[in-house]
Each structure stands twice: as structure tokens, then as C-alpha cells.
Amino acid sequence: MSQSAATGDDIGSGSQSSRISEAVIRIAGNSQDGIQSIGGFLARLAGRSEQEVMTMMTIPSTISGGPSIFQVRLGSGDVLSAGDEADVLLAFYQHSYENHISNLREGGILVYDSDHVEPNEEWLDKYRHIGIAISSLTVEAIGGTARDKGKNIYALGLIGRMFNLNLEKLERLINERFAAKGESVVKTAMDAFQSGYRYQSDDITNLFEFTSSEVDRSNQVVMSGNEAIGYGLIAAGVRFGAGYPITPWSDIMELLRRELPKYGGSFIQCEDEIASVSMAIGASYGGRVAVTGSSGPGISLKTEAIGWAVMAEVPLVVVDIQRGGPSTGLPTNVEQSDLNIACFGGHGDSPRVVLAAANVEDCFYTAMEAVDIARRYSVPVMLLSDQAIATRIEAFDEPKLEEICQDLTPDLTPTPTHKPYDLETKIGASRHRAPGTRIEDGRYPVVTGLEHDEWGHPSASPDLHEGMTHKRRNKLNALADELPIPEVYGADSGEVLVVGWGSTTGPLYEAVEKSGNNGQAISALKLRHISPLPKGLEEIFSRFKKIYVVEMNDGGVHGYGQLAGVLRARFADPRIRGINKTDALRWKVWEIIDRVNECRNADAAVTNA
Amino acid sequence: MSDSATLEAPPQDAEERQPVTKKEITADHPTWCPGCGDFSVLAIYYKLIQKRNIHHEKVTTVAGIGCSSRFPYFVQAHGAHYIHGRALSFASGVSLSRPDLHVFAFGGDGDAFSIGGNHFMHTARKNVKMTYVVMDNFVYGLTKKQTSPTSPLGFKSKTDNWGAFDRPINPMKLAISAGATFVARTSHTNPKHLLEMMDLAMDHDGFGFIECLSECTEFYAGAFDASNPRKGGEYLLVPEDHDVTDEAAAYKLAGEDFPGKFGVYYQVQRPTKNALEAGVSDAAKAKFEGKKDWEVLQTTFNRMK
Numbered sequence: 001m002s003q004s005a006a007t008g009d010d011i012g013s014g015s016q017s018s019r020i021s022e023a024v025i026r027i028a029g030n031s032q033d034g035i036q037s038i039g040g041f042l043a044r045l046a047g048r049s050e051q052e053v054m055t056m057m058t059i060p061s062t063i064s065g066g067p068s069i070f071q072v073r074l075g076s077g078d079v080l081s082a083g084d085e086a087d088v089l090l091a092f093y094q095h096s097y098e099n100h101i102s103n104l105r106e107g108g109i110l111v112y113d114s115d116h117v118e119p120n121e122e123w124l125d126k127y128r129h130i131g132i133a134i135s136s137l138t139v140e141a142i143g144g145t146a147r148d149k150g151k152n153i154y155a156l157g158l159i160g161r162m163f164n165l166n167l168e169k170l171e172r173l174i175n176e177r178f179a180a181k182g183e184s185v186v187k188t189a190m191d192a193f194q195s196g197y198r199y200q201s202d203d204i205t206n207l208f209e210f211t212s213s214e215v216d217r218s219n220q221v222v223m224s225g226n227e228a229i230g231y232g233l234i235a236a237g238v239r240f241g242a243g244y245p246i247t248p249w250s251d252i253m254e255l256l257r258r259e260l261p262k263y264g265g266s267f268i269q270c271e272d273e274i275a276s277v278s279m280a281i282g283a284s285y286g287g288r289v290a291v292t293g294s295s296g297p298g299i300s301l302k303t304e305a306i307g308w309a310v311m312a313e314v315p316l317v318v319v320d321i322q323r324g325g326p327s328t329g330l331p332t333n334v335e336q337s338d339l340n341i342a343c344f345g346g347h348g349d350s351p352r353v354v355l356a357a358a359n360v361e362d363c364f365y366t367a368m369e370a371v372d373i374a375r376r377y378s379v380p381v382m383l384l385s386d387q388a389i390a391t392r393i394e395a396f397d398e399p400k401l402e403e404i405c406q407d408l409t410p411d412l413t414p415t416p417t418h419k420p421y422d423l424e425t426k427i428g429a430s431r432h433r434a435p436g437t438r439i440e441d442g443r444y445p446v447v448t449g450l451e452h453d454e455w456g457h458p459s460a461s462p463d464l465h466e467g468m469t470h471k472r473r474n475k476l477n478a479l480a481d482e483l484p485i486p487e488v489y490g491a492d493s494g495e496v497l498v499v500g501w502g503s504t505t506g507p508l509y510e511a512v513e514k515s516g517n518n519g520q521a522i523s524a525l526k527l528r529h530i531s532p533l534p535k536g537l538e539e540i541f542s543r544f545k546k547i548y549v550v551e552m553n554d555g556g557v558h559g560y561g562q563l564a565g566v567l568r569a570r571f572a573d574p575r576i577r578g579i580n581k582t583d584a585l586r587w588k589v590w591e592i593i594d595r596v597n598e599c600r601n602a603d604a605a606v607t608n609a
Numbered sequence: 610m611s612d613s614a615t616l617e618a619p620p621q622d623a624e625e626r627q628p629v630t631k632k633e634i635t636a637d638h639p640t641w642c643p644g645c646g647d648f649s650v651l652a653i654y655y656k657l658i659q660k661r662n663i664h665h666e667k668v669t670t671v672a673g674i675g676c677s678s679r680f681p682y683f684v685q686a687h688g689a690h691y692i693h694g695r696a697l698s699f700a701s702g703v704s705l706s707r708p709d710l711h712v713f714a715f716g717g718d719g720d721a722f723s724i725g726g727n728h729f730m731h732t733a734r735k736n737v738k739m740t741y742v743v744m745d746n747f748v749y750g751l752t753k754k755q756t757s758p759t760s761p762l763g764f765k766s767k768t769d770n771w772g773a774f775d776r777p778i779n780p781m782k783l784a785i786s787a788g789a790t791f792v793a794r795t796s797h798t799n800p801k802h803l804l805e806m807m808d809l810a811m812d813h814d815g816f817g818f819i820e821c822l823s824e825c826t827e828f829y830a831g832a833f834d835a836s837n838p839r840k841g842g843e844y845l846l847v848p849e850d851h852d853v854t855d856e857a858a859a860y861k862l863a864g865e866d867f868p869g870k871f872g873v874y875y876q877v878q879r880p881t882k883n884a885l886e887a888g889v890s891d892a893a894k895a896k897f898e899g900k901k902d903w904e905v906l907q908t909t910f911n912r913m914k
Contacts, residue, residue: 047914222913240705261893262905266705268701285703401904401907435687436666436687436707438666446689457682
């Protein structure tokens with residue numbers, strides 16, 4: 001917890017209140033306890049206040065029951081990662097207490113449900129223990145016997161009091177959340193909340209107060225990464241999609257199934273992954289970029305169809321919410337091990353576009369960009385996110401919807417002639433013409449997965465195969481020309497540049513911030529465009545002595561992670577090294593700094609030898 | 610979907626368009642072997658397009674992989690040659706997103722019942738509006754004589770030298786039990802009957818499935834002689850008193866020994882997937898009447914603050 005001022009008698013009602021700029025709160029319980037909704041309330045509150053917010057949720061892969069945690073980091077400055085250590089741990093059970101105490105910083109505050117948790121003598125000195133009979137006090141507050149219901153809202157009240165959060169805003173949020181379920185539910189929730197908020201103990205009241213932010217964050221929306229992708233696709237004009245349930249992609253499918261009808265569209269739940277991608281491609285062929293998506297094994301299943309879309313030059317967006325692999329792997333853990341399948345999955349030379357979203361806000365805009373590229377280049381676009389971003393809630397500046405929303409109604413204007421695979425087109429990207437378009441010279445296109453001539457008819461001519469292969473690849477080069485050159489985070493030049501993508505970006509940026517303070521400055525580079533790579537990377541790399549690619553995947557037999565492998569293949573630069581891990585947990589800032597230092601020292605040893 | 614009005618092509622010049630001629634609808638010369646049954650299915654497809662006076666741009670022909678799946682190349686109209694077994698899923702995507710088009714899908718027995726078996730069942734039960742013609746030749750032809758899912762017991766192929774012993778799929782039974790709403794059987798040897806079945810299938814509001822026996826002269830010559838009067842067989846029609854809405858009767862008909870009967874086995878009206886999805890969409894849209902798409906999204910975002 002960063003304290004901007006030690007204490008301040010002038011703030012709030014409590015005399016011991018500390019002004020802080022940020023705090024990490026971890027809530028640990030079981031998945032049916034509504035842990036996520038406490039996090040959701042805090043995130044929404046932050047979105048309506050001056051605080052930035054980033055949350056992290058882990059859910060067990062079991063259907064119900066089992067341990068569950070939610071971590072929320074609230075701050076007055078930019079919050080880049082979910083936080084390495086918690087300042088406050090709220091533990092509902094003995095296992096929550098024992099398994100998560102190590103995540104609490106020394107001297108941090110442990111709030112535990114004294115109905116379920118027996119404190120460990122050894123830890124009493126290390127952490128400040130505050131026992132509150134959450135379960136029985138909740139029952140007392142709301143009456144009845146629904147022991148597990150309402151505990152989360154009671155705990156929210158406690159947290160509200162500890163951090164002196166805005167009571168009025170929180171009550172409004174609770175009202176909004178439960179209004180649809182009827183007055184009695186609202187009343188019960190409110191009773192539980194107020195009882196928690198009014199809990200009398202010097203230990204807990206007005207411990208902290210957030211400093212005010214320098215930035216105006218008054219107009220923010222709060223959502224998860226998966227929601228941001230769903231709404232980004234809608235904003236971009238997508239009106240059709242198809243999918244099959246798989247964690248952690250399913251949220252997007254459920255959202256689109258619910259939301260698309262409002263726009264005259266629909267999302268179809270299919271019998272399997274292959275049907276899903278095929279139906280989406282069929283709809284894209286029908287004239288409007290469609291979406292499919294999946295995670296882990298589902299992406300493997302879709303690869304043949306994606307290859308068809310490459311060959312047939314039909315636009316498509318494939319969302320991949322990465323989880324731990326291979327095979328069924330770790331369905332509810334994070335990993336960045338699908339970069340290779342996204343770039344290279346499937347047989348044959350099949351160049352496609354790969355984009356990676358770095359945070360929740362980025363999910364929204366990257367989804368929009370994916371649709372745009374798919375349409376303009378008639379190519380499948382793989383949109384990579386991961387379990388960590390998917391389930392995390394962040395607040396971000398509200399997009400200006402009126403300006404950015406697109407209408408992609410198919411254009412069926414008759415055309416004098418149409419060569420579906422014209423080798424002479426400037427950027428190599430022929431425009432797809434949807435069925436229903438009258439072609440006045442009477443020559444109609446067949447889109448096909450067989451190698452073909454310019455009219456779409458099968459041909460195994462050596463020149464044509466080479467020409468068409470070049471055409472499919474050249475349009476990616478044309479796209480690369482128009483991509484913005486990525487910006488270095490931190491100093492423009494120096495000793496170490498860490499390169500990352502996806503959810504690794506936040507911790508990398510924070511590592512840059514932290515490293516700046518101890519004289520071992522590093523800079524970071526985030527890549528959103530993985531295939532094709534943007535121009536200008538060579539020049540950026542030339543400004544640094546060492547380039548470390550930090551990823552949540554394995555270094556493989558050659559010692560380089562998946563992005564590192566792509567960069568080495570592209571730049572043949574021996575300075576590019578991999579920093580990898582596969583513990584299925586997000587990068588912590590200190591881990592990155594430690595590993596960078598290890599590499600730096602090892603390099604120094606080699607240099608000195 | 611409900612925005613079908615916007616998908617209609619802009620009005621053409623005032624003069625009446627002439628119906629397409631056979632020449633105009635013909636594209637590449639088929640790659641099929643001489644004598645292949647698929648030629649007559651193609652010829653009947655041209656006839657159907659002419660008879661129904663459909664213009665080029667309104668024809669969408671989709672196929673997967675196999676000899677018969679080369680179909681789209683031979684038709685001068687919009688078409689897609691998709692991957693093996695998944696033509697129905699692709700065709701569903703076109704059908705569900707483009708209510709202004711009638712989608713035709715063509716395939717063979719391997720494409721439909723083996724690699725695409727799952728999609729066949731689910732497209733049937735979802736009753737996605739389209740016409741699906743399976744040219745069933747009881748053998749893998751493109752890959753040169755391996756056992757197919759409809760190869761009869763004892764059929765000697767390169768993968769069953771000693772004679773096939775896996776029980777074959779009965780396409781009629783499969784379609785009926787999966788929930789198809791139009792199930793018919795015909796043969797390439799009887800073009801008049803084939804055209805009649807395709808006409809009926811096209812009129813059917815839902816998933817119209819036709820099994821068309823189509824002889825592979827190269828790898829399974831004579832397979833359907835028992836149904837061909839010119840080869841000493843009998844082409845027996847579904848009895849006139851057969852009740853096409855009676856699922857049990859249709860199933861019984863499907864259980865008859867080869868060559869069985871030809872005609873419509875089963876036909877019922879059930880809401881199409883297309884209509885059901887459009888209904889959901891119309892109801893959802895009604896709540897936002899007069900709002901632009903961005904305003905609808907804004908309403909959602911306002912709740913996320």
C-alpha cells in the first residue's frame with residue numbers, strides 16, 4: 001500500500017485514518033460465497049470514483065464449491081497490474097486463511113470470519129489479525145437461516161468502513177444490482193451491507209482513506225475483458241457469431257447470444273467447435289464479418305477451417321481466450337501458449353493476422369481493429385486474450401460510441417465484373433463479394449479451399465500456386481506498412497528492453513516504473529500486432545543492449561518462448577532472449593525484476609569471461 | 610433476420626430480366642468420370658433453377674469435399690467449396706444471416722454421414738432452412754474405393770478386401786430420427802422424379818433432405834441396378850396412401866430392404882431455426898424501436914458505470 005501521507009487528522013472521522021494512494025484487497029472463500037460480486041461492487045465503485053481499478057479473479061474448474069478468490073487493486077494513479085501482495089486479506093474459511101496468508105504483505109491486515117477460522121499463533125505477530133464473526137453477524141442482520149447468503153454483502157460493508165468508501169455510491173450500486181430481484185431482496189442486501197458498515201470496532205473503522213486522483217476519471221465504464229471483447233465486436237458492426245461452450249471463452253458467447261438480437265443479429269450455439277467456425281465463415285461469406293471463438297482445445301479443432309478462410313480469402317474473427325495447455329490442460333488458469341497456433345496453426349502456408357489485447361480497455365479496441373482488418377484484407381484475424389484479462393474487471397474511459405460504431409450491412413450493389421482472386425490488386429487483398437450481388441458479365445465467383453485461378457476455379461498450375469501464395473502473404477506485408485510503430489514504455493534507449501504481449505504488459509510496465517527507482521532502469525515494449533509484426537522494431541531494438549521477451553509460456557527445446565521465437569526468426573538477433581514461466585499464474589512485478597536481473601548478471605558474466 | 614429488407618439487392622433497371630438459360634448457368638465442365646450419376650443431378654439442378662426462374666445472384670451453392678462436392682464449380686452462380694464434412698455448418702451460416710437467399714448444399718455419403726455426421730444430425734434437428742442433396746454412391750470415389758458409411762455389408766473395397774462388416778448407416782432413418790422436417794429419396798436414373806423431389810424440397814420451409822442414389826461407375830458399378838428398370842430392377846414409388854406426417858410409418862418405410870421405395874418419406878411443418886432466431890431478434894429490437902445501434906449499445910454502457 002502506498003502511503004502518500006503518514007496520517008492526517010483532518011481526514012474523515014477516524015483519528016487514525018491513513019491517506020493512501022492505492023490498496024490491494026484479496027478476498028478468499030468458496031466459489032458459492034459470492035466472492036466475485038464483492039469484487040464487482042468495488043470495481044464499479046472505483047469506476048464511479050476517482051480511483052483506477054484492476055481486479056483478478058481465480059475460479060476453480062469444479063462446477064460449484066471449492067476455493068475461490070478475488071483480488072482488487074484500487075488506486076488513485078494508474079493501476080497497471082493486479083498487485084503482487086495484498087494489503088488486506090479477507091478470509092472466510094480456515095483454508096482461505098492458510099492458503100492465502102502468504103500473499104499478504106508483512107504487517108498487512110487479515111480480516112477473518114471468527115466463526116470459521118482459528119488463527120495460527122505463529123502468524124499473529126507477522127500480520128495484524130482482526131477476527132469478526134461474519135457468518136453469525138450476517139444471520140443476525142438479515143434474520144432467517146440462509147447462512148451463506150449475504151455474507152459477501154456484509155463483508156463489503158466491512159471493507160467500505162475500513163477504507164472509508166463512499167457510502168451513498170455503494171448503496172446505490174447495491175440497489176441497482178438487486179432491484180430486478182424485488183424489494184425484499186434489496187432490503188435484505190441493504191440490511192447486510194449496513195450492518196457490516198456499522199460494525200463497531202476501533203480495529204476496523206476508518207483505517208484508510210484514498211487520496212484524490214490527479215486525473216479526471218468521472219466518465220468511465222466498468223467491465224471484464226470478455227465483456228469488452230463482446231461489446232467491441234458489436235461496436236465494430238459484427239452481427240453474427242457461432243460458438244461452443246468452453247472456459248474461459250463462454251462468457252463472450254453468452255453475452256453475444258443475449259446482446260446481438262437487440263441489433264438484429266444472432267449468435268448460434270453449435271454442436272461443436274468445427275461447426276461453430278464453419279457457421280461463422282458461412283455468415284462472413286454471406287457478406288458481414290462474423291465471429292467465432294474458443295479456448296485451448298477448441299482452437300485446435302478450428303484450425304482446418306481457419307486455413308480454409310485463409311485460402312478462400314474470407315474475412316473472419318477468431319477469439320482465443322488462452323488458458324493453460326496442451327490438451328485439456330488448466331481450464332481456469334492463465335497461460336500465453338497459443339501464440340504459435342494463432343500464427344501458424346494448421347497445415348500449409350497460411351498467413352493470417354494475429355492481434356493480442358493487453359488489458360480490458362484494449363480488448364474493446366483490439367476487437368474493433370480485428371473486425372476492421374478482417375474486412376479490409378479479407379483474411380481471418382486471430383484475437384488473443386487470456387484467462388487473466390477475461391475474468392478481470394477494470395474501469396476505463398467510456399468509448400465515444402456515436403463516433404466509433406460501424407454499420408457493416410453487406411453491399412450488394414451490382415458490379416460489372418468481379419475476379420474473386422485478382423492477382424493485380426494493389427495490396428493483394430481482393431474484396432469479397434457476397435452472394436446476392438449481381439455480376440453483370442455473368443461470371444460468378446466460387447470461393448474455395450482448393451488452389452484456384454483468379455476466378456476461383458481449381459488449378460494446380462505451378463505459377464498460379466506460387467502467385468496465389470504470394471498474394472495471400474503480400475497482403476499481410478501491406479497491412480504491416482500501415483500499422484503504427486509501437487511506443488517504448490520508459491526510457492527511449494538504454495540497457496534492457498523487455499518485450500511482452502497480452503496480460504504480461506501490465507506487470508511489465510509496472511516493473512519499468514519500479515526499476516526506475518532503484519537505478520536499474522529497464523524499458524518495455526508491448527506488441528499488439530503479432531502477425532504481421534509492425535515496422536520499426538529493428539530500430540527500436542538497436543537502441544538497447546539487451547532484449548528480453550517476457551512470456552507465460554515455455555522456453556521450449558531451444559530456450560525461447562513463443563513470441564521470442566517469432567522475433568528471433570524475424571530479426572535473427574542473438575540479443576533476443578526469453579524470460580518464461582509456466583506456473584499458470586500471472587507475472588508478478590518482483591518476479592520480472594528478479595528474472596531480468598538474473599539474465600543481466602548472467603550476460604555480464606559471459607561478457608566478463 | 611429482421612434486417613432482411615436492407616439485404617435486398619438494389620432495384621434493377623426497369624426492364625424485365627430474362628430467365629437464365631442453361632448456357633448461362635453452366636460453368637466448368639464437370640471433372641466426373643463418364644457415366645457418373647452426379648451428371649444427372651447437375652443437369653436437374655440447372656433445370657430447377659430455370660424452372661423456378663431464379664437469377665444467378667440468388668443461387669448459392671455450397672459443398673464440402675468429395676466427387677459430388679465439386680458441384681459449385683459447375684454452376685455459374687455464387688458458390689463455396691468448403692472443407693470436408695462441414696458444408697452444412699457453412700450453409701447454415703449463410704442461411705441464418707441471409708434470409709433473402711435460398712441455400713443449396715450438395716455432398717456425398719462420406720461427407721454427409723461420416724466426417725459430417727454430427728452436423729447432419731444437428732442441422733436436421735435445428736431445422737435450418739436449406740435444401741440438401743446427398744449423392745449417395747455407397748463408396749468413397751474421389752479417394753478411389755474405400756468403404757463408405759453407406760457401403761452395404763460384404764462390399765469389397767480397398768479397406769475391406771474381405772467385404773465390409775460394419776453395419777451401414779441408413780440415411781432415411783438417420784434423417785427422420787434426427788428431426789429433419791423433409792426427408793425424400795430418389796435416384797439419378799429417374800431425372801423426372803429427381804426434379805420433382807428437388808422442387809418439393811425447395812418449397813419446404815425448413816431443412817429439406819434428399820438422398821439421391823448416384824452410381825459410381827468406376828468403383829461401384831451396378832450398385833443400384835435393383836432400382837433401375839433398364840437394368841432389370843424396379844423403381845417403386847412411396848405408396849400413395851403413405852402418411853408423410855407419420856413418423857413411425859416413415860421409419861418403417863426406411864427399414865425396407867434395398868432398393869426400397871422412392872419419394873417423400875416424411876414431411877412436417879415445424880418452425881425453422883431461421884424463424885425462431887428472427888423472432889428473438891424482433892422481440893429484442895422492439896424494445897429499442899427508433900434507436901440507432903450505437904444508442905442501443907450506449908444504453909448498455911450506461912448500466913456499466
